[in-house]
Amino acid sequence: xxxxxxxxxxxxxxxxxxxxxxxxxxxxxxxxxxxxxxxxxxxxxxxxxxxxxxxxxxxxxxxxxxxxxxxxxxxxxxxxxxxxxxxxxxxxxxxxxxxxxxxxxxxxxxxxxxxxxxxxxxxxxxxxxxxxxxxxxxxxxxxxxxxxxxxxxxxxxxxxxxxxxxxxxxxxxxxxxxxxxxxxxxxxxxxxxxxxxxxxxxxxxxxxxxxxxxxxxxxxxxxxxxxxxxxxxxxxxxxxxxxxxxxxxxxxxxxxxxxxxxxxxxxxxxxxxxxxxxxxxxxxxxxxxxxxxxxxxxxxxxxxxxxxxxxxxxxxxxxxxxxxxxxxxxxxxxxxxxxxxxxxxxxxxxxxxxxxxxxxxxxxxxxxxxxxxxxxxxxxxxxxxxxxxxx
Amino acid sequence: xxxxxxxxxxxxxxxxxxxxxxxxxxxxxxxxxxxxxxxxxxxxxxxxxxxxxxxxxxxxxxxxxxxxxxxxxxxxxxxxxxxxxxxxxxxxxxxxxxxxxxxxxxxxxxxxxxxxxxxxxxxxxxxxxxxxxxxxxxxxxxxxxxxxxxxxxxxxxxxxxxxxxxxxxxxxxxxxxxxxxxxxxxxxxxxxxxxxxxxxxxxxxxxxxxxxxxxxxxxxxxxxxxxxxxxxxxxxxxxxxxxxxxxxxxxxxxxxxxxxxxxxxxxxxxxxxxxxxxxxxxxxxxxxxxxxxxxxxxxxxxxxxxxxxxxxxxxxxxxxxxxxxxxxxxxxxxxxxxxxxxxxxxxxxxxxxxxxxxxxxxxxxxxxxxxxxxxxxxxxxxxxxxxxxxxxxxxxxxxxxxxxxxxxxxxxxxxxxxxxxxxxxxxxxxxxxxxxxxxxxxxxxxxxxxxxxxxxxxxxxxxxxxxxxxxxxxxxxxxxxxxxxxxxxx
Numbered sequence: 056x057x058x059x060x061x062x063x064x065x066x067x068x069x070x071x072x073x074x075x076x077x078x079x080x081x082x083x084x085x086x087x088x089x090x091x092x093x094x095x096x097x098x099x100x101x102x103x104x105x106x107x108x109x110x111x112x113x114x115x116x117x118x119x120x121x122x123x124x125x126x127x128x129x130x131x132x133x134x135x136x137x138x139x140x141x142x143x144x145x146x147x148x149x150x151x152x153x154x155x156x157x158x159x160x161x162x163x164x165x166x167x168x169x170x171x172x173x174x175x176x177x178x179x180x181x182x183x184x185x186x187x188x189x190x191x192x193x194x195x196x197x198x199x200x201x202x203x204x205x206x207x208x209x210x211x212x213x214x215x216x217x218x219x220x221x222x223x224x225x226x227x228x229x230x231x232x233x234x235x236x237x238x239x240x241x242x243x244x245x246x247x248x249x250x251x252x253x254x255x256x257x258x259x260x261x262x263x264x265x266x267x268x269x270x271x272x273x274x275x276x277x278x279x280x281x282x283x284x285x286x287x288x289x290x291x292x293x294x295x296x297x298x299x300x301x302x303x304x305x306x307x308x309x310x311x312x313x314x315x316x317x318x319x320x321x322x323x324x325x326x327x328x329x330x331x332x333x334x335x336x337x338x339x340x341x342x343x344x345x346x347x348x349x350x351x352x353x354x355x356x357x358x359x360x361x362x363x364x365x366x367x368x369x370x371x372x373x374x375x376x377x378x379x380x381x382x383x384x385x386x387x388x389x390x391x392x393x394x395x396x397x398x399x400x401x402x403x404x405x406x407x408x409x410x411x412x413x414x415x416x417x418x419x420x421x422x423x424x425x426x427x428x429x430x431x432x433x434x435x436x437x438x439x440x441x442x443x444x445x446x
Numbered sequence: 447x448x449x450x451x452x453x454x455x456x457x458x459x460x461x462x463x464x465x466x467x468x469x470x471x472x473x474x475x476x477x478x479x480x481x482x483x484x485x486x487x488x489x490x491x492x493x494x495x496x497x498x499x500x501x502x503x504x505x506x507x508x509x510x511x512x513x514x515x516x517x518x519x520x521x522x523x524x525x526x527x528x529x530x531x532x533x534x535x536x537x538x539x540x541x542x543x544x545x546x547x548x549x550x551x552x553x554x555x556x557x558x559x560x561x562x563x564x565x566x567x568x569x570x571x572x573x574x575x576x577x578x579x580x581x582x583x584x585x586x587x588x589x590x591x592x593x594x595x596x597x598x599x600x601x602x603x604x605x606x607x608x609x610x611x612x613x614x615x616x617x618x619x620x621x622x623x624x625x626x627x628x629x630x631x632x633x634x635x636x637x638x639x640x641x642x643x644x645x646x647x648x649x650x651x652x653x654x655x656x657x658x659x660x661x662x663x664x665x666x667x668x669x670x671x672x673x674x675x676x677x678x679x680x681x682x683x684x685x686x687x688x689x690x691x692x693x694x695x696x697x698x699x700x701x702x703x704x705x706x707x708x709x710x711x712x713x714x715x716x717x718x719x720x721x722x723x724x725x726x727x728x729x730x731x732x733x734x735x736x737x738x739x740x741x742x743x744x745x746x747x748x749x750x751x752x753x754x755x756x757x758x759x760x761x762x763x764x765x766x767x768x769x770x771x772x773x774x775x776x777x778x779x780x781x782x783x784x785x786x787x788x789x790x791x792x793x794x795x796x797x798x799x800x801x802x803x804x805x806x807x808x809x810x811x812x813x814x815x816x817x818x819x820x821x822x823x824x825x826x827x828x829x830x831x832x833x834x835x836x837x838x839x840x841x842x843x844x845x846x847x848x849x850x851x852x853x854x855x856x857x858x859x860x861x862x863x864x865x866x867x868x869x870x871x872x873x874x875x876x877x878x879x880x881x882x883x884x885x886x887x888x889x890x891x892x893x894x895x896x897x898x899x900x901x902x903x904x905x906x907x908x909x910x911x912x913x914x915x916x917x918x919x920x921x922x923x924x925x926x927x928x929x930x931x932x933x934x935x936x
Contacts, residue, residue, distance in 0.1 A: 320526070
């Protein structure tokens, strides 16, 4: 028994040495982990800006002098006349060329209570024009409504009559629910990191070793093929776990640079959350590496292995998105690798208590598939067909 | 039974945050209980996200802890980002008699910056909201339009008082503060920040005297200091009204439209004093024919209500001018906008003011207060008529002593305030050792509710130094503007 363990240890050490020898290749493999937090921060910032900030909009007014109060109202909403435009932005707004025409009878018609039409001109097919137009629209509507309300009130009418029905939205999400954008991205990135970080190691230690004729030498030694496969699996899974941990650590640091409270949200990764996520993702790391080793051994050349295994990376990206599209998910998805884990991650990020039974179930299924892959690989390596890539 | 004493006589120190009835739909999950406290997820007002609703059992009389119990109703608007603990902000409502929880929607908006990092705690003062409310069943809804002070009947009030449950002498300011501090302790906070608006400042000052060790910092917005009895609104109302006349004079458009505004006001008053107006109108909401009655007191009282806010003030010149021309519809429209809404729990209002403030008011003070050109002594009518009907109690001995607690305190006043003029703030600023008084030129009652002062409050809660705050945004509040036509000339 002890000797068995000693052999495995030696094999694992050998795999680690190979994996960590080429520092640059390793860094590239872990690129995903470094990129993800940056992506998350950048995307969140853009989202929040779109949701909250109202950048200035510049329009060409004609007849602005006839409606000073409307002008004040528009500029309160950061909709400004062309005269205020900073030189650097002039070109953009000249091109968008949004014009608003106010008729000279504005004041008189207002005093007499007659309807007034003001005209907004722009190229409505231009995408860049859409948001400014929407904002001008709603600013003018608010302005118009507020005068309308006052007119009725001053005629002795209860202005609440104008709102017969109000819909009050009551969100049942936990109050500490996190910014959905970040948790969604983080969930996908964690999955992808599990698949991508160990990828190069998995291919190199299988198809790569075969082409370098190292595999043959290994198989000639008096060790069981199972141990060889296990050593390769441990080595690849370790790298992919490092990728996952890196993402978690870097994300929790970098999210601090985004002011999520602007959109009424928050995001923090507590120690217990991190531990739960790691428990959840460890089987996925093993599963990903096993699948990659399996496919790499199946292929005839290093090149083929690279392309086949690359397709596998698509899975963790596609499955969570596909599940998001589904309104009614079949029950069995809760048990499958990747889909099961992403559902549980969704709960963790929402702040819902973790259903440990589900964790156990999906981890069990994932580990069982991993074991099946490992055993069948160990069996296959006994055949010369696989070793010599003859099949 | 008539609503008259509840509706026509709503004279108090109201906070002007928009009033929305709380809708406490309790969600089953997330229950936290100890023997006296319950706390669960719920929704209040029009706030989209779920918040925490709680009840705390307290003794009705703190001298008899084993006696009758009260359930204090409160709501916690949890901090959006609670990764770093900061002492929460407790809001003390105005009135007396406003229910803090009913103001949740408006407060959630006003204190948005504060709520990013701090819990906001709203407690229904005993006698308001869902903490043993002192209110009675009223049926006659159209009362607002066809009744005047002439219809006041003492028997209505007595009948209502008889409907109240609980020992009224325990529904006082000091017990309310004991409740607030009990909620603080039950929620596990060692210290609190408080924001008191209007009567809430009186409550805040009492809190500072009774439990200074519980307070980290205090904001007093539109102060009702112990030294100035609540209920003398004649001079302060006239002051705010005269500022309005002056500002109209100084505004080109207002002065052109209404060159004789002061004169017109006095003429309408004189006309109504001679003979009240009776008109056939359409009910502003129901659309059915009713009779509208207007006398002098009703006219000035409705204008007084407009003086509380800058937006209300903007309509006053036009309303006076139209009334002068014989058109009372604008006035009716103003009355309609708050008709049917209970802004204050009248029972608690009179129970507190009649027992804690009125005993300090002398005949000379009343006479001096009535000597003004706005509504004379008309604002005293309510207290004169109703206070004798309420059972009596006496606050503790040191209740009337000036408060001297050494707690960082930010004092805010609006120059245009009709009930708590800036001179009120000066009283507290003088006795408090660590305070700073900001008077905002173009604001009326409860400054932080309607201006950028809420940002200053947030800065103060962080810095705790009332003298080192960035007050520059207050200078950008524009001078008040007035509506000059029933169609809104632009």
